[in-house]
Amino acid sequence: QVQLVESGGGLVQPGGSLRLSCGASGSTLEDYSIGWFRQAPGKEREGLGCISNIGDNTYYEDFVRGRFIIARDTAKNTVYLQMNRLKPDDTAVYYCATDPAYTGAYCPPTFESWGQGTQVTVSS
Secondary structure, rough: EEEEEEEEEEOOOOOOOOOEEEEEEEHHHHHOOEEEEEOOOOOOEEEEEEEOOOOEEEEEEOEOOOOOEEEEEEOEEEEEEEOOOOOOHOOOEEEEEEOOOOOOOOOOOOEEOOOEEEEEOOOO
């Protein structure tokens, strides 16, 4: 079991930027593909993108490509979600997740281990 912890959420004005962090307790994130998700009030959870465990290849959903960037800092055992040009519609709880059993070189089809989430509010 991989215990993930998100941090970095908060209140930001429209057009601003925020960087979220995903860390792990007792695990080396370098070994895992990490996905980022969000869930807004009254809406289903949606995937944003993923960084693979091999090659750190990144994949994004169309609606965030060009605004959000996923990156890994191996030395800090952290995966980041850099969010730019934020909009009020980006307001949500943001989660990172992984599948510890996934051994592929891309992003897992399902995610089994989730963090507790961090709230992002975009408002003036």
